[in-house]
Amino acid sequence: MLTLEQVKEKSSKRLAGLHPVVLAAAVALIERSYARGVNIVITQGLRTIEEQDALYAQGRTKPGPIVTNAKGGTSYHNYGLAIDFALLLPNGSSVSWDLNRDGDGDGTKDWTEVVQEAKALGFEWGGDFVSIKDAPHFQITFGLKISQLRAGQKPTETAMAKASAKIDKYMEVEEEMTAQEKKDFEAMQVLIKAQAEVTLELTNRITELETAAKLPEIPKWALPACEAAKAAGLLDTTANGSYDFYRMITVMDRTGLFKKGDK
Incomplete structure (x- = not known):
């Protein structure tokens, strides 16, 4: 050019x-x-x-x-x-x-x-x-x-x-x-930078919350459901799950989804 x-x-x-x-x-x-x-x-x-x-x-x-x-x-x-x-x-x-x-x-x-x-x-x-x-x-x-x-x-x-x-x-x-x-462009750059910082902060916060939600061990009331899910070959591991995760596995087990032979 x-x-x-x-x-x-x-x-x-x-x-x-x-x-x-x-x-x-x-x-x-x-x-x-x-x-x-x-x-x-x-x-x-x-x-x-x-x-x-x-x-x-x-x-x-x-x-x-x-x-x-x-x-x-x-x-x-x-x-x-x-x-x-x-x-x-x-x-x-x-x-x-x-x-x-x-x-x-x-x-x-x-x-x-x-x-x-x-x-x-x-x-x-x-x-x-x-x-x-x-x-x-x-x-x-x-x-x-x-x-x-x-x-x-x-x-x-x-x-x-x-x-x-x-x-x-x-x-x-x-x-x-x-x-x-030029002034508008510079203002846009500042806005984009601010949005990127907010996005990064939210991402880090979500990661922190997800990490904090993990339970150190499987609750006793969820053990049977977790074993059934593993036996059915639907899960490789049930460790490090959250309360909501174990609750969902238990509900699925109670509906009979993990029974052998069921399709």
């Missing part, structure tokens, strides 16, 4: 150049997905205008399917405000874009779990786009349109503070839940 640090290392190069708030959200997304049993890798972060133009040409002037309607300078990737991701498979080297995969077997699609975490952190999801659905895509726009970004406008301090606060608040809540779960 990959550690969280190993999973994060897979995305380190693609995180370079992202807006600081988007970077924080991306790292938090990796961590929160990992906590839910889903490993992801960031496959795209900052994309240069040249790279965007090359991607736009795919399916148009170059081979391959059309994957974007955005020319260079018209994608949030070009401003470090967007990321793309894929599911990181258990071998740590292969990835998947299978939207129906449930690798952790919890009944919820892995992709859905990642989207849930991303939205909670403040990302917009490309799967909600009206024109071309872009399932691997997440973005934080700070309320800015592409035209504003192309004109050189930057996210305001207020917008950045609001986005950062959303990330921090969500991560704090998750950490508190984890701490509470």
